[in-house]
Amino acid sequence: MNLLRATLLLVALAMAGPLAYAGEDELTHKIPPGYQPDEAKDEKGLWHEFEEMERSLNKSALLVRDPDIVTYMNEIVCRVAAAYCNDFRVYIVRNSNFNASMAATGMMEIWTGLILRAGSTDEIAAVVGHEIAHYTRLHSLERFRGIKKKLAAGSFFDIAVTLATGYSTPLGQLTAIMSALAFSREQETEADILGARITANAGYDPHATYRVWDRILAEEEAAAVKREDHGMFAKTHPASEDRARYLKSWVEARYGPPDQEQVADEKLLSILNSHYMMLMEDQLATNRFGRTRELLERHSEIGVEPSLVRYFYGEMFRQRGEEGDAELAVAAYRHSIEGGKPPPEAYKQLGYLLLKSRDTAAAQDSFRTYLEVNPEASDRAMIEFYLEE
Amino acid sequence: MTTIKNIFLICTLFLLSGCIPTYTLVTAGVNSVDTLQVTAGGGWNQAPNMPYAGDRKNTVKWTRDGLLLDRLVFVPEVSDGESLIISQQKDAALPVFKKDMLPNEIEELAQSTFVKLFGEGNAVVETSNLRPHRYGENRGVMFDVEAKVTESPDYKGLVGAFIANEKLYFMFYLAADPYYFEKHRVQAENIIKSATLTPAS
Numbered sequence: 001m002n003l004l005r006a007t008l009l010l011v012a013l014a015m016a017g018p019l020a021y022a023g024e025d026e027l028t029h030k031i032p033p034g035y036q037p038d039e040a041k042d043e044k045g046l047w048h049e050f051e052e053m054e055r056s057l058n059k060s061a062l063l064v065r066d067p068d069i070v071t072y073m074n075e076i077v078c079r080v081a082a083a084y085c086n087d088f089r090v091y092i093v094r095n096s097n098f099n100a101s102m103a104a105t106g107m108m109e110i111w112t113g114l115i116l117r118a119g120s121t122d123e124i125a126a127v128v129g130h131e132i133a134h135y136t137r138l139h140s141l142e143r144f145r146g147i148k149k150k151l152a153a154g155s156f157f158d159i160a161v162t163l164a165t166g167y168s169t170p171l172g173q174l175t176a177i178m179s180a181l182a183f184s185r186e187q188e189t190e191a192d193i194l195g196a197r198i199t200a201n202a203g204y205d206p207h208a209t210y211r212v213w214d215r216i217l218a219e220e221e222a223a224a225v226k227r228e229d230h231g232m233f234a235k236t237h238p239a240s241e242d243r244a245r246y247l248k249s250w251v252e253a254r255y256g257p258p259d260q261e262q263v264a265d266e267k268l269l270s271i272l273n274s275h276y277m278m279l280m281e282d283q284l285a286t287n288r289f290g291r292t293r294e295l296l297e298r299h300s301e302i303g304v305e306p307s308l309v310r311y312f313y314g315e316m317f318r319q320r321g322e323e324g325d326a327e328l329a330v331a332a333y334r335h336s337i338e339g340g341k342p343p344p345e346a347y348k349q350l351g352y353l354l355l356k357s358r359d360t361a362a363a364q365d366s367f368r369t370y371l372e373v374n375p376e377a378s379d380r381a382m383i384e385f386y387l388e389e
Numbered sequence: 390m391t392t393i394k395n396i397f398l399i400c401t402l403f404l405l406s407g408c409i410p411t412y413t414l415v416t417a418g419v420n421s422v423d424t425l426q427v428t429a430g431g432g433w434n435q436a437p438n439m440p441y442a443g444d445r446k447n448t449v450k451w452t453r454d455g456l457l458l459d460r461l462v463f464v465p466e467v468s469d470g471e472s473l474i475i476s477q478q479k480d481a482a483l484p485v486f487k488k489d490m491l492p493n494e495i496e497e498l499a500q501s502t503f504v505k506l507f508g509e510g511n512a513v514v515e516t517s518n519l520r521p522h523r524y525g526e527n528r529g530v531m532f533d534v535e536a537k538v539t540e541s542p543d544y545k546g547l548v549g550a551f552i553a554n555e556k557l558y559f560m561f562y563l564a565a566d567p568y569y570f571e572k573h574r575v576q577a578e579n580i581i582k583s584a585t586l587t588p589a590s
Contacts, residue, residue: 061537062513094537095510111510225482282513285504287484319497321487352493379519382492382530 027194029136033083043104046144050103057091057109064092064112072271073110076121080129080202084136096282098216102131104140116279116295117215119302121268122199122208129199129209133191143184150176192247206251207258213244215298224290269303276308277343284312289320307339311346318349326353344374348383355386412436415451421587423447423465425558428583430576433461443474443506453573459564461577463584467557473502481505488555492519492530495550499561503536512538516548524558525585527551534563545570549581560584 037043057063064070073092078085087106095111102108108131118124134140157172192209200206217240220226272279283292293316300309314332317325333350336342351366367383377383415433419426429451436450444450451461464473472483484501487494496516503514519532529551536544546563562577564570 056540060539061543062539094513097510225480285501285514286509287482287501287505319484319494349493352491356489356491378517379493379532381518381520385521 027137027190027197029084029194030138031136033085033087035087037104042145042148043141046141047105050105050107050140053103054089054091054105054107057093057107060093062094064094066275068274069115069271072267073124076125077108077128077132080125080199080204081132082198082202084132087135088132094278094282096279096286100127100131102134102140104135104138104144106135112279112282115268115271115275116283117212117219117298118268119211119215119298120205120208121265122205123212123215124268125202125204126195126199126206126209126212129197129202129204130191130195132198133194134187137187137190137194139184139187139191142187147176189246192243193250196247196251200251200255205258206255207248209251210244210247213240213247216240217244219291219294222290222294223288225288272299273305273308276304276312280308280312280315284315284319287319289316292316305339305341307336307341307346308343310336310339311343314346314349318353326356329353330357344370344377347373348377348379351383351386360389412452422449422463424587425463425465425560425584426587427463427580427585429580432576433580436460440475441477443476445471445473445475454569457565458569459562459573459577461562461573461580462560464557464559467559469555473498473557473559474506476505486557488552490552490557492521495530495552495557495559496532496548499532499534499548499550499559503534503563507536507538507541512536522549522551522582524549524551524582527553527558527586529558531581534561535566536563542566547574547578547581549584551584553586558584558586 037047069092070090073090077088077090081088088108089106090108090110092110092112095113096116097111097113098117099111100109100114108128110128114124114127151173154172154174154176157175158168158170161171162168196206196209199209220240280292280295283295286292292312296309296313296316300306310332314329314336317332318329330350330353333342333346333353336346337350347366347370351363351370354360354363354366364387367387371377371380371383412434415429415435417429417431419428432453433451434453436452436456438444438446438448438450440446445464445467447465449463449465450456451463452459467473467486469488470485472485474483476483483505484498486498490498496519500514500516504512507514514534514536517533517535519530522529522531529549531547531549534544534546534548536546538544542565544563545566546561548559548561550557550559552558560581562574562581564573564577
């Protein structure tokens with residue numbers, strides 16, 4: 001990856017994630033719908049690079065192409081974007097972390113971790129609104145130009161180091177990029193406020209803008225292993241606490257207090273229920289059980305299919321493996337099965353746990369049921385091995 | 390930033406040591422790999438151990454066309470509470486081996502470890518076809534792996550593992566797909582299947 005590409009990637013990362021505050025009344029869109037870059041060389045160049053990135057993203061094996069999810073997301077984006085709807089191409093990427101990003105060209109990337117963490121469609125719309133505000137305020141271009149200036153200074157430093165030591169390093173240029181990104185919080189604040197406004201104008205609940213951050217804070221609080229380094233995001237974005245606070249204050253001042261506690265809508269529930277196995281398996285594979293438990297509590301509250309949520313409680317307890325977790329996992333799998341819509345794996349994992357507790361007969365019963373409800377199981381040979389023992 | 394710090398650290402180490410990784414040819418026939426014995430055909434090269442890239446001290450890596458294209462990795466003697474790879478990041482949340490693990494749990498240990506190996510969020514790893522396999526006197530398992538990775542070719546692989554004396558012996562073949570995985574699959578699978586504990590002398 002060349003330095004320019006790396007810079008663009010960092011610009012896109014810096015545009016990632018929602019929300020913050022400034023002179024709100026002056027905040028307007030800087031470009032009209034259907035905007036195309038002018039002939040200025042740097043903006044054209046920026047667009048070409050993002051277009052190349054988009055071609056690459058289009059081929060990514062991690063792209064979610066499921067029509068339900070794609071349609072759901074496109075509808076949200078189009079409704080929030082209003083007249084700008086045709087400016088955007090939405091790419092949903094299979095990544096269990098929380099993020100969304102926007103390029104200058106209108107390429108919007110949304111990670112599946114956002115769907116997993118949203119308490120409502122309004123919260124997804126709030127994140128989308130923030131990203132659209134980045135686009136209409138030309139933040140990528142501003143950032144790119146800022147980085148270019150600092151890169152020039154960094155290059156002089158690198159040349160000096162090379163002449164003095166004989167070693168060539170990109171230290172100055174990398175430092176310049178980091179330094180430039182650190183000054184982007186003002187843009188984030190702008191995108192927060194303008195985003196909240198356009199989200200509300202589209203008929204979504206503006207209170208969702210700070211609820212998103214409340215959820216992120218709750219998840220961080222619940223994490224067994226705290227993030228040691230928040231990386232680029234922390235350098236370029238206001239802290240979650242600050243965002244939640246100023247957005248709440250701004251939204252309540254403008255729109256009044258929330259009418260009622262947010263309840264998840266049928267569309268989001270339908271997406272979660274249909275794709276829960278994929279979304280939660282990706283989350284489980286991160287081995288971050290405190291966070292996973294927090295998400296499960298949330299999903300239970302908003303009404304995701306109980307048999308699925310209970311199954312993943314079982315998975316979380318079983319894989320965490322702390323004192324007493326095996327018993328909690330057995331109870332959760334049984335609860336999932338009692339719920340009437342367990343995934344076939346609930347029988348298998350229950351079987352393995354019973355095997356561990358030396359209840360071989362019950363384990364074999366559970367394994368048999370697993371093979372009955374999932375005759376195509378790819379691990380049939382392993383299960384049959386235990387049935388024949 | 391941690392990633393960038395690590396890159397600088399690696400570059401600095403190379404600069405200071407003048408170290409260029411050296412590969413050695415693996416001889417065809419029975420080979421000792423730490424406390425394991427495997428039977429290999431010709432054409433494999435042993436790569437240097439790279440702790441800064443996540444290798445445990447006794448991890449052994451073989452390749453035919455280069456580590457980015459194909460790798461056959463042996464991770465012997467993993468004790469209870471230890472992870473299969475090493476990370477400098479304190480918040481990596483690496484999964485660890487537990488001595489009472491059953492086949493499904495070894496499969497999950499592998500899946501989560503591969504996710505961490507490729508970079509959390511950069512890859513989706515799926516396992517399938519969990520099946521029993523006997524490694525000498527020890528009962529163990531084999532299963533298949535598929536990884537979709539950001540800005541990278543897909544990878545496919547095979548894992549073999551068994552527990553002996555409360556320690557895990559873990560082996561995997563991972564190669565770019567298409568082409569490289571199939572190119573060396575049979576040889577790699579035969580090597581993994583041939584693994585046994587080195588008899589005590």
